[in-house]
Amino acid sequence: MAKPKLAIYWAASCGGCDIAILDIEEKILDVANFFDIVFWPCATDFKYDDVRKMEDKSITLTLFNGAIRSDENFEIAELLRQKSVVMCAFGSCAVEGGIPGLANFYDKESIMKYAYIQSPSTTNAESIYPQPETKVAEGTLRIPTLYNTVRSLGQTIEVDYIIPGCPPQSDQIIAVVTAVIDILQNGKPLPPKGTVLGATEKSCCDECKRQRNVKKIKKFVRPFSIKVDPDLCLLEQGIVCMGPATRGGCGAKCVNAGVPCRGCYSVPSNVRDQGAKMASALASVIDSIDPVEIQQIIDTIPDPLGTFYRFSLADSAIRRSQS
Amino acid sequence: MKQIVIDPITRLEGHGKIHLFIKDDGSLENCYFQVPELRGFEKFCQGRPVEELCRITTRICGVCPDAHHMAAAKAADAVYGVTIPSAAFKLRSLLYDAFYAGDHTTHFFALGGPDFVCGPDAPAAERNILGVIAKVGLDAGKKVIAQRARGQRVIEIIGGKKVHPVTSLPGGLSKRISKAEQEEMIKIGDEMVEFSKFAVQVLNDIVLANKAYVDMILSDAYTHKTYNMGLVDANNKVNFYDGKVRVTGPDGKEHAKYEPKDYLEYVAEHVEPYSYLKYPYLKKVGWKGFVDGVDSGIYKATPLSRLNVADGMATPLAQAEYERYFETLTGDRTGKTPVHSTLATHWARIVELVYACESVAKMARDEEITSDKILNIPTSIVGEGVGIVEAPRGTLTHHYKTDQNGIVTEANLIVGTTNNNAPITMSIKKAAEGLIKKGSKITDGTLNRIEMAFRAYDPCFGCATHTLPGQMPLELIIHDVESGEIIESVRRN
Ligand code: SF4
Ligand code: SF4
Numbered sequence: 001m002a003k004p005k006l007a008i009y010w011a012a013s014c015g016g017c018d019i020a021i022l023d024i025e026e027k028i029l030d031v032a033n034f035f036d037i038v039f040w041p042c043a044t045d046f047k048y049d050d051v052r053k054m055e056d057k058s059i060t061l062t063l064f065n066g067a068i069r070s071d072e073n074f075e076i077a078e079l080l081r082q083k084s085v086v087m088c089a090f091g092s093c094a095v096e097g098g099i100p101g102l103a104n105f106y107d108k109e110s111i112m113k114y115a116y117i118q119s120p121s122t123t124n125a126e127s128i129y130p131q132p133e134t135k136v137a138e139g140t141l142r143i144p145t146l147y148n149t150v151r152s153l154g155q156t157i158e159v160d161y162i163i164p165g166c167p168p169q170s171d172q173i174i175a176v177v178t179a180v181i182d183i184l185q186n187g188k189p190l191p192p193k194g195t196v197l198g199a200t201e202k203s204c205c206d207e208c209k210r211q212r213n214v215k216k217i218k219k220f221v222r223p224f225s226i227k228v229d230p231d232l233c234l235l236e237q238g239i240v241c242m243g244p245a246t247r248g249g250c251g252a253k254c255v256n257a258g259v260p261c262r263g264c265y266s267v268p269s270n271v272r273d274q275g276a277k278m279a280s281a282l283a284s285v286i287d288s289i290d291p292v293e294i295q296q297i298i299d300t301i302p303d304p305l306g307t308f309y310r311f312s313l314a315d316s317a318i319r320r321s322q323s
Numbered sequence: 324m325k326q327i328v329i330d331p332i333t334r335l336e337g338h339g340k341i342h343l344f345i346k347d348d349g350s351l352e353n354c355y356f357q358v359p360e361l362r363g364f365e366k367f368c369q370g371r372p373v374e375e376l377c378r379i380t381t382r383i384c385g386v387c388p389d390a391h392h393m394a395a396a397k398a399a400d401a402v403y404g405v406t407i408p409s410a411a412f413k414l415r416s417l418l419y420d421a422f423y424a425g426d427h428t429t430h431f432f433a434l435g436g437p438d439f440v441c442g443p444d445a446p447a448a449e450r451n452i453l454g455v456i457a458k459v460g461l462d463a464g465k466k467v468i469a470q471r472a473r474g475q476r477v478i479e480i481i482g483g484k485k486v487h488p489v490t491s492l493p494g495g496l497s498k499r500i501s502k503a504e505q506e507e508m509i510k511i512g513d514e515m516v517e518f519s520k521f522a523v524q525v526l527n528d529i530v531l532a533n534k535a536y537v538d539m540i541l542s543d544a545y546t547h548k549t550y551n552m553g554l555v556d557a558n559n560k561v562n563f564y565d566g567k568v569r570v571t572g573p574d575g576k577e578h579a580k581y582e583p584k585d586y587l588e589y590v591a592e593h594v595e596p597y598s599y600l601k602y603p604y605l606k607k608v609g610w611k612g613f614v615d616g617v618d619s620g621i622y623k624a625t626p627l628s629r630l631n632v633a634d635g636m637a638t639p640l641a642q643a644e645y646e647r648y649f650e651t652l653t654g655d656r657t658g659k660t661p662v663h664s665t666l667a668t669h670w671a672r673i674v675e676l677v678y679a680c681e682s683v684a685k686m687a688r689d690e691e692i693t694s695d696k697i698l699n700i701p702t703s704i705v706g707e708g709v710g711i712v713e714a715p716r717g718t719l720t721h722h723y724k725t726d727q728n729g730i731v732t733e734a735n736l737i738v739g740t741t742n743n744n745a746p747i748t749m750s751i752k753k754a755a756e757g758l759i760k761k762g763s764k765i766t767d768g769t770l771n772r773i774e775m776a777f778r779a780y781d782p783c784f785g786c787a788t789h790t791l792p793g794q795m796p797l798e799l800i801i802h803d804v805e806s807g808e809i810i811e812s813v814r815r816n
Binding site for chain 1: 326342344352353355357361362363365366367369370371372374375378379381382383384385386388468471472475482483484485486487489490492493494496497498586587590591592593594595596597598599601603606610698700701722728729730733735737
């Protein structure tokens with residue numbers, strides 16, 4: 001019997017998801033044994049044209065990482081969707097825009113202007129910007145066009161499953177891969193569309209070893225500005241920690257290493273907007289019922305939007321901080 | 324005229340392109356190298372608290388997040404004018420050397436090495452890590468995987484996470500190291516040193532023992548006489564985490580030695596309309612286009628460069644390797660005569676690998692690393708800071724300005740591979756000129772030799788090629804510029 005076919009692709013991302021797949025070490029051999037890897041640009045030689053020639057739905061599973069930032073990212077996302085039975089958003093950038101989605105705080109013009117004109121090391125007297133098409137003496141050179149707005153994969157094409165994390169932790173990748181192999185090998189039914197894989201149903205707080213009491217806080221502090229109690233909940237020490245508004249799955253890695261969670265495992269189940277969820281979580285620890293004072297306490301958070309929507313701005317209810 | 328498009332040069336289309344224009348007589352008219360991507364980190368770091376940048380800029384690159392984590396942390400230390408405790412300094416350096424040990428290993432065995440171990444003209448299907456394993460034994464593959472895992476484990480112990488470490492804060496670190504973790508790292512360090520000896524052996528047996536390879540390394544087609552850049556310690560020894568940036572000329576003489584904070588006096592960036600990636604050059608020499616020599620401000624920042632700018636290595640085995648390297652390539656073991664052979668970068672990487680491993684073994688034993696004094700809480704703010712580390716692919720500069728609350732108002736980043744954008748363009752052109760001549764037929768070997776020209780740089784736009792089997796797909800399409808018709812197509816499988 002023909003092996004199930006696997007594709008792995010990255011769009012606008014850092015490559016950390018591919019590295020995380022490598023970090024499953026010898027298990028990678030199981031993947032290579034079980035699947036026929038038909039498209040994994042970092043490991044195989046298949047090209048876009050090969051994918052174009054494949055029959056529709058001939059790829060069993062595609063793990064897609066990276067946000068959609070350019071016309072090229074979009075084109076390949078659509079192509080892989082057409083060729084795949086199961087399309088999986090792999091890692092924060094694909095799931096919710098991730099860190100590249102922070103670009104939505106600004107527009108494309110100001111991003112380009114800073115990079116090519118304003119940055120202090122740039123010398124560009126003629127104000128040259130990279131262009132989709134450049135005529136040179138010998139002919140025409142082309143590069144992809146950047147979009148003004150970064151989008152998650154699910155905002156551009158239909159996604160079947162979600163594997164959150166920046167990047168997904170290797171033990172979770174192993175768990176997902178093992179489960180998928182089991183399903184395919186034993187003809188089990190696929191989980192319902194939209195299922196989140198490689199994460200828990202609960203929040204990051206649930207995996208955190210720190211102790212939680214009912215202590216209320218009067219002001220927020222930066223993570224480097226106090227001597228942090230190693231055993232106590234960070235939020236109760238006044239450090240904004242995204243644990244309550246973040247899905248579990250990583251084992252609360254950052255919090256256990258002494259720094260607050262920044263929310264890379266996406267939203268917990270039944271939560272639509274991570275920032276809104278965080279705002280309500282904070283309300284419950286703030287030691288005041290006076291709206292003015294509450295506002296003053298909230299104002300001690302240095303960058304609420306950039307913290308509450310660190311990974312999810314592109315996919316959030318606000319999507320952009322400006323139009 | 325004909326046009327050749329090599330796309331992708333990395334393992335996927337669109338993250339790096341080469342355009343070659345061919346005259347009617349078959350020789351090269353011109354060559355363009357393009358990077359078709361911009362994510363805009365410098366802009367969207369504005370408005371973020373400076374302590375968060377070491378958790379945001381890691382997402383510039385998932386292959387060297389550790390470099391961005393450290394450069395960002397050092398810049399944030401400087402923004403607050405705080406000196407980190409010595410234990411934190413040692414731990415950050417230890418994490419960083421462990422990262423180097425893993426990263427250089429993967430490059431040598433999976434990415435750059437196959438050209439030598441299997442041979443530049445070996446069938447394409449063999450020119451990868453599997454081919455390396457076939458040549459040096461099955462055991463080697465396992466050793467490479469284990470070495471990578473060691474590096475990742477040290478990063479996880481000190482940095483909290485394997486990919487994208489998180490523990491650096493302005494003033495130090497958030498997590499102290501337990502005795503048990505120290506024991507584990509000592510063991511890892513010793514194993515790393517053993518592995519580095521194995522890597523040297525592989526280099527000796529397969530590359531250096533073969534005169535044809537040494538001749539190829541020294542050949543003109545792969546030679547560029549540019550300036551070199553790298554970080555050095557107080558004794559001018561190679562250092563990855565801390566020190567001053569030293570720049571030497573094509574003749575080996577010192578052009579500059581600067582503190583990170585002064586980088587703007589020395590480095591500037593040029594823009595071309597056909598690529599999203601800028602071209603850094605030495606400001607005092609100036610941008611003269613894509614040319615070699617002392618009058619052109621183009622510099623390289625690679626393992627080769629770091630050895631060229633340094634007076635030696637800070638650990639014994641690496642120092643011995645450094646001397647052997649220079650003696651073989653220039654006849655001068657002191658290292659005062661620079662090496663300009665691009666392909667020697669692979670060898671330089673092995674010298675650095677030995678240093679990184681010895682350094683991990685040494686620092687892991689340092690009693691101080693389990694100290695609880697790992698954070699000096701900042702008490703005032705300067706509002707501006709520059710952090711520089713040596714990323715495996717070149718000098719990495721992070722420069723931040725903030726308001727009085729430490730909120731970033733400006734961020735400027737000059738990233739490892741960016742330094743080498745112009746030299747890579749030149750290397751590709753030189754290789755193409757040598758290969759594409761009147762009447763010559765373009766073959767798979769042509770592709771590989773062009774690829775070898777930039778692969779030595781371990782360029783980060785090809786970063787995820789750091790994997791099994793580590794071979795980049797490459798396709799050459801030659802089509803008529805006017806009609807667009809495909810004249811010839813060669814692909815490598
Ligand atoms: S808020 Fe953060 S520190 Fe507190 S319990 Fe949740 S994850 Fe742990
Ligand atoms: S603790 Fe939070 S930010 Fe850190 S890995 Fe887990 S989910 Fe991501």
